[in-house]
Amino acid sequence: LLDLALGGESGLELLEKILFHHPQMTVIMMTGYGSLEDAVKAIKLGATDFIQKPIQLDHLHHLLNTSCTLRILKQENRELKGQLHKTSRIITQDTHFLSLLHKAEKLGKSELPVLILGESGTGKELLAQQIHAASNRSHLPMQHINCAAFTESLLESELFGHRKGAFTGADQTHIGVFENAHQGTLHLDEIGDMALTTQAKILRVLQEGEIKPLGATNSIHVDLRIIASTHASLKDLMEQGLFRQDLYYRLNTAILEIPPLRDRKEDIPLLLQHFIQQEKNSSDIKIEKSALENLKQYPWPGNVRQLKSAIQFALAVCSHNKISLDDFPSEITLPTPSPSNPSDVLGNAERETIERIYRECQYNKKKTAEVLNITRATLYKRLEKYGLQ
Numbered sequence: 001l002l003d004l005a006l007g008g009e010s011g012l013e014l015l016e017k018i019l020f021h022h023p024q025m026t027v028i029m030m031t032g033y034g035s036l037e038d039a040v041k042a043i044k045l046g047a048t049d050f051i052q053k054p055i056q057l058d059h060l061h062h063l064l065n066t067s068c069t070l071r072i073l074k075q076e077n078r079e080l081k082g083q084l085h086k087t088s089r090i091i092t093q094d095t096h097f098l099s100l101l102h103k104a105e106k107l108g109k110s111e112l113p114v115l116i117l118g119e120s121g122t123g124k125e126l127l128a129q130q131i132h133a134a135s136n137r138s139h140l141p142m143q144h145i146n147c148a149a150f151t152e153s154l155l156e157s158e159l160f161g162h163r164k165g166a167f168t169g170a171d172q173t174h175i176g177v178f179e180n181a182h183q184g185t186l187h188l189d190e191i192g193d194m195a196l197t198t199q200a201k202i203l204r205v206l207q208e209g210e211i212k213p214l215g216a217t218n219s220i221h222v223d224l225r226i227i228a229s230t231h232a233s234l235k236d237l238m239e240q241g242l243f244r245q246d247l248y249y250r251l252n253t254a255i256l257e258i259p260p261l262r263d264r265k266e267d268i269p270l271l272l273q274h275f276i277q278q279e280k281n282s283s284d285i286k287i288e289k290s291a292l293e294n295l296k297q298y299p300w301p302g303n304v305r306q307l308k309s310a311i312q313f314a315l316a317v318c319s320h321n322k323i324s325l326d327d328f329p330s331e332i333t334l335p336t337p338s339p340s341n342p343s344d345v346l347g348n349a350e351r352e353t354i355e356r357i358y359r360e361c362q363y364n365k366k367k368t369a370e371v372l373n374i375t376r377a378t379l380y381k382r383l384e385k386y387g388l389q
């Protein structure tokens, strides 16, 4: 219960401070002089209600009761949202990935920009959501933009927005994601697919914390926490002059690289079980042991996303609650083409060596070619031949 007149200080100013530090707080204003105008201001600032003095105890009692009920409902709503979030939690038992998740949880609490790397389908978006959920900005939904989904000029319009009348045809103001994400988190997905000019503009936002929507007279201050992600090797892109070094060094304070599924085979049975449970809500459905062994050997180039859709397919076609290898899509059950065929011993050895060195060089093609003492052109041909691109 907060009075409007507090001697030297204004109740409205204190209300703003309270709600800034405790956004969930329920505040009822008490107005002594019947000032309706100030009461309206208070409600606009976020007060739950107001009561006029002299206070009628019945009325106060009623007001406190409704405010408490509202508070409980809001709390329940937050908990339910939290449970919803848990259903899409990251599943892993891989020690490397678990320690990465531990770091991500801690980084969530900081304000540092985070760069998430990993092949397609490894769970980069899921991880970005978890970092946001662990942050002090989790009361606002995370804003997400896929930089690969827009042409250069459309992307800039999506990022920065424009004001009404900024150009012919701009008959509406369009608020960009930078402005929308103010005080929250912005996930810049597929950042490797952004044009160099857009990269320069993003760097300026990160450095100055200001944006200027097209057609706006003044710059706007934006308070953002950036999580960027990409499946591409930014180092390779930098070498080719396609990614700005200064932006990379601005984003690389905290890098989290999710390992591909083939490097954490023990997660395969766990993930299969998780998706069966999610789809059918039943633990009666079993995968045959021999099928499981085959699935563990499969390289999963599309990572968890591919595994998820494969098990969804198998669940749709299997019978009697038993899933056999034949129930999976043929790309998974058919033996891999000749170079990887067990009879092709030399081909296998070459493929394994290239794959290992490529991984050890962190998928840097220039370095891999140097270590293998072959030209980059030959390396490209081999990578393509063995499907390691």
Ligand SMILES: Nc1ncnc2c1ncn2[C@@H]1O[C@H](COP(=O)(O)OP(=O)(O)OP(=O)(O)O)[C@@H](O)[C@H]1O
Binding pocket: 088, 089, 090, 091, 092, 118, 119, 120, 121, 122, 123, 124, 125, 126, 127, 230, 231, 304, 305, 308
């Ligand atoms: N470890 C995991 N546990 C549970 N679900 C996962 C896990 N990893 C990924 N998924 C699920 O797999 C799908 C793909 O994940 P996500 O979209 O986060 O991948 P991504 O790395 O962003 O892929 P892309 O690079 O193609 O955008 C999603 O449905 C996600 O919920």
Ligand SMILES: [Mg+2]
Binding pocket: 124, 125, 189
């Ligand atoms: Mg993604």
